[in-house]
Every structure is written in C-alpha cells, then in structure tokens.
Amino acid sequence: MTFDVxxxxxxxxxxxxxxxxxxxxxxxxxAEPIEPQDGWSRQELADxxxxxxxxxxxxxxxxxxxxxxxxxxxxxxxxLLTPAELRVDHGVLVFRDENQWVAAWARVSPVTTRRS
Numbered sequence: 001m002t003f004d005v006x007x008x009x010x011x012x013x014x015x016x017x018x019x020x021x022x023x024x025x026x027x028x029x030x031a032e033p034i035e036p037q038d039g040w041s042r043q044e045l046a047d048x049x050x051x052x053x054x055x056x057x058x059x060x061x062x063x064x065x066x067x068x069x070x071x072x073x074x075x076x077x078x079x080l081l082t083p084a085e086l087r088v089d090h091g092v093l094v095f096r097d098e099n100q101w102v103a104a105w106a107r108v109s110p111v112t113t114r115r116s
Contacts, residue, residue, distance in 0.1 A: 003029030016059060020066055023073065031072055039065040040083055048083040052093070056086070060095050 003025050012022035027034050045061050056064075064083065067073050074080035078098045081087075087094050 016062070020062065023067060027067070027070070027073055034067050034070065034073075038067050038070045040068045041065065044083050048086055052086060052088055054088055054093055056093065056095075060093075 005026070008018075008022045008025055012019040024034050042061070042065060045056055045064060049056055063074075063080070068080060068082065071079065078096055080096050081094065085097075
C-alpha cells in the first residue's frame with residue numbers, strides 16, 4: 001500500500017479526525033501500525049485529570065489514547081509526556097518536554113479546573 005503523504009497531510013490540517021487518520025496511515029506505512037494497546041485508556045486519562053484537578057484538552061486526550069505509548073511516533077527528539085508525567089506549571093497543563101529540558105509545550109490558555 002502506498003501512503004500519499006502530501007495528499008493526506010493536506011486533509012489533516014483541515015480537521016482533527018483527518019489528522020488522526022494521517023498519523024495512523026503514516027505509522028502503518030513507515031513504522032508499525034497503531035494498535036489499541038498503543039494508547040492510554042480513557043479511564044487512565046480521567047484518573048490523571050482527577051489527580052491534577054484539571055481537564056486535559058480533548059485533542060491531547062485523543063492523541064494519548066491513540067498513540068501515547070508509542071515513543072517512536074511521539075518522541076524522536078522532544079517527548080510527549082505520559083499521563084503520570086503531565087503537570088500543571090504556572091496555571092497551564094504541560095504535555096510535552098524538550099529533550100534538553102529547556103522548554104515545554106503547554107496549553108496556552110489557563111486549564112479548566114476539574115471539580116471532584
């Protein structure tokens with residue numbers, strides 16, 4: 001099977017569902033196909049939200065639940081954090097760290113507090 005990177009990428013930038021399909025197609029063509037065990041469960045993510053007392057943005061939950069356990073897809077240089085590594089720093093949820101620990105990716109707007 002041939003994977004049309006340019007064609008699939010053009011669709012992926014327009015809608016989030018297409019972005020996930022792009023990642024699935026890319027992984028199947030260039031690495032190993034994404035399997036159900038390659039992601040964190042929604043329950044594990046809900047437990048993380050409870051522990052942090054914040055809501056994880058839906059796009060981050062979708063990524064973690066689809067391929068969050070696949071460092072070959074998420075951590076070539078910088079790394080996507082596991083649910084246990086997610087943290088709130090200065091009021092923002094940090095979900096990715098730079099490889100030399102000098103930068104982190106976070107949700108720019110303040111996180112939504114999750115009520116117990």
